[in-house]
Amino acid sequence: MDIVIAVIKIILALVWFLVLTLYLTWLERKESAVIQDRIGANRANIWKFRFLGLFQPFADAIKMIFKEDFVPAFANKFLHTLAPFLSFFFVAITICAVPFGDTLRLGGRTISLQVLDLNAGLLFILAMLSLGIYGIILSGWASRNRFTLLGGIRGAAQLISYEVALGLSLIGIIMVFPSLSLQSIVRFQGENILGFIPKWGVLLQPLGFVVFFFAALAETKRVPFDMPEGESEIIGFFTEYGGLKWGLFMMTDFMEIIIVSALLTTLFFGGWQVPWLAADGFHWPWGGGRALPHGVVVLLQLLAFNIKIVFFCWLQILIRWTYPRFRYDQVMDLGWKVLIPLSLLNIVGTGIVMGFLK
Amino acid sequence: MIKALGYFLEIIKGGLITVRHFVTNMWFHTLKVLGLKAKRRGAVTIQYPEEKKELAARHRSLHRLLRREDGKPRCVSCLLCVTVCPSECISVEAAEDPDSEIQKVPAKFIIDLSRCCFCGFCVEACPEDAIRMDTGKIEVAEYRRADLIYDLDKLLK
Amino acid sequence: MPKIFIDDRAVEVAEGLTLLQAAESVGIPIPHFCYHPAFPPEGSCRMCLVEIEGLPKLELACSTVVKEGLRVRTMSPKVVEARKSVLEFLLAEHPLDCPICDKAGECKLQDYFEEYGLFKSQFKEAKEKREKKFKLGRNLILDRERCILCTRCVRFLNEITKTEDAGILNRGIHSEVGIFESEFIDNNYSGNLAQICPVGAITDTDFRFKTRVWFLESRESICPLCSRGCNIIMDSHAGYPRTLPTRRVYRVRARQNLDVNFHWICDYGRYGYAYLDEGREDRLVWKKGDRETRLSWDKAAQILSEKIRSLVHLRKNSRIGIVLHTNLTNEELFLADRVFRKGLGVEKLFLADPPPGKGDEFLLTADRTANRRGLQEVGLPVQAPDLKALSGLDLLLIFGHYLAAGTSPSDLKNALEKVETKALFASHKSGLDGLVDFVIPVPVIAEKNGSLTNIDGRVQPFVAGLSFAGDGIAEWRALLDLARELKVEHKYFSRLASPEAIYRALRKEIPFFK
């Protein structure tokens, strides 16, 4: 029975992940269009039924699937094929550590709304994201094209640089919520400061949040940090890809957005927590409360989690459509000279404050 | 440090511009979806094949040759358009007209639209006002190159 | 030599010149319509007015003879004003025809208006209507609206052809050029009328409406159609408009050479340019049986010289024959002489030429080839191509396609069948093509460089006015290549790499060409 539940959870999580990815492409198109006073893709239809272009992702997918699977003549065929799957896999697997909600009591069982409650979930996600670099380097190298190779190297350099800041910025969070399990970190955030302010990570770790946010943006390799690809000017690592394999790289990008949003939500914005909502209902800070049945509470939590994630996706897309690309040296400067010192500062500051409060 | 902060402020300001666009456009889109009338639309897009933009009066579209009152082409095959055309796409062959007042008429008049850059110089050059680019036809696309070669009959239509 | 002052420049000019000629000789152009160097001044257009110090009125430069100490102004305000007025008068009766006028682009009226006119028309009345398509002659159409009554045409017919077919009829505003008793102007020089008419009044049906003059490229050349060697200008298609032209040359014009053709050429030469494009050989082929192989000249030269070499080696020089013609340049005839007669000891040189036509007493000669005098002066001993002599040969190099003309086809076939190897260097297709083993296209005179000697012994160099497109080779080059392959006097021929170099050798060796 546990296995069945686990499989169902895996499938549900993956479906959620992929559907959100698919519609993130739609969101990206529509949001950029609205920002730029346009309408955005709205022609894909089924029997003349356009529905805001919601079928566009399917049209894109069909197109990608039916495109010629092209491998350059001198490329290393095996690695060339392997690279996009590596990229995709390492991102897709991170979803198993993300807590979607608290626990669901169903027929006498208590099901945790998380695929796997790893006790080092945070490290797991960071590790998997770092492994994604292999996809980039491999694709750049296996294409046997010096431009893609350069793109891959740029990508690796950028990701490794920001990996450091990303990791360091989270130390503060681990200090204030003493756990590496994402579920427990979220639980910690259910408490209130002074009785009414939700104890979300962003309030305890504002600097950590800022550093993490920038580093995470850089990790997604999208404008303004799209040094590895830069399709409009500089040639990037997946230049020699087309069709479905290219699609996998694209999906990896969007999945990274979701994972970054999930991390932001989980670590800094209370994950599935709804302010003042406990397992039995709302407890208003001004006294009193409202009891809710268990199912509603779980639903509210799931909803809160999703809303927060979509908000951060929206924010990242907004950023992508607002800022011009950094120059390579600026990217490196920002990583090494600004974000890392700031994150160190954050650790020291957190330590001092915590020492005083003790 | 101050400078860096200045940059940071500008970055935020820039972000707010896109946010403003997003919010206002979204607002008008929503109004429209709700069926409420608004002066402004959420997007400036023209839904092209269904909706068409009105062409400006001076817009240069597909060429046409004009006729005299009696239906003969106005063109006197002076080859001035041929001379001026920067894309070398017009070719005219002259013939003798029995009317000695007209003298020259085009026996062949061909515009190779696959070369034309729609500069309108031919219209400017014509001393007889025989050629104009005011048909309003802008969808001049064909599957075969040969169909883009317009001859006298096609141009006189 | 009277000394005069033109625009404050002191110049010494020859006695008896008019002011206009004097000014032109020192490089000061004076605008004019009716003056033509070939005729005595007429003074009808008034365009050439100049100011002479001490005289109250402006004077005609075209008919005032120079006198010691005259002080002439050609650009004083008064003169410029006068020119403007003359133009205004001329244009008052002139139609706005330039767009359909063949002269536009080389019209004096247009040019002078651009230079001196540029006034706004004050003429409000309707323009006079006149006959616009009067058939003046065999090739000529007169547009009386455009005529400015300069009488150049009338004077040409009076003084050059002396046919006196036309004149100015009627008086005053009714004056017009007319022909007498409705007889056409039909002589061998009528084409010149369209050329000397300063405006577009007389147009040439051969050129009329075919193109516009600014599309043409003008190259100097020599007319090869008779032995006079008239100097001509070939106006050819310069690549635009892009419509495929049916012909490369649109018009042939006379080029002034006072020693040969003055300002004129005959109609035979003027309209006879169709041969440039019609019936040209364009493929170098080798025929073996019914198989035709296309090959390059280098290959053909190797095969031919191999044959020649073996014959010479066997001391069978007498079984080699060369047929020449007199549309070859001096250089080519000289080379043929040096390579075959002097170099290889070939004695059988024949001459096959187009048949003579009818000459006239002015320019056209009866001889319809360009360089008979050159052949004489180079000193080639040639004989008539009698078929018996031809049939006894092993190798025959035929230059020109004229051999087919003089003889009956079957006799020629029988004779040539006995010859083992026959190569034809011809610019045009003819009955010979089927009878020979090699057909090698060659350029016509308009397509190569060289020199011709005209009937009066005048040697005239010329350069290619058109490009040669076929896969053949010019005869001089071919002869040099054969000499090289055969290793005849290597040192001597290796220095001759161009028609100019050949001509230098020719001058050194033959006193006539000095």
Ligand code: SF4
């Ligand atoms: S519009 Fe311009 S390019 Fe086109 S035919 Fe006219 S002159 Fe030529």
Ligand code: SF4
């Ligand atoms: S410029 Fe006008 S009149 Fe002249 S050929 Fe062209 S269309 Fe005809």
Ligand code: SF4
């Ligand atoms: S004669 Fe000269 S000015 Fe007169 S219509 Fe012809 S080109 Fe124009």
Ligand code: SF4
């Ligand atoms: S036809 Fe020409 S040459 Fe003759 S009078 Fe008139 S303008 Fe002069």
Ligand code: FES
């Ligand atoms: S040139 Fe002197 S009057 Fe015509």
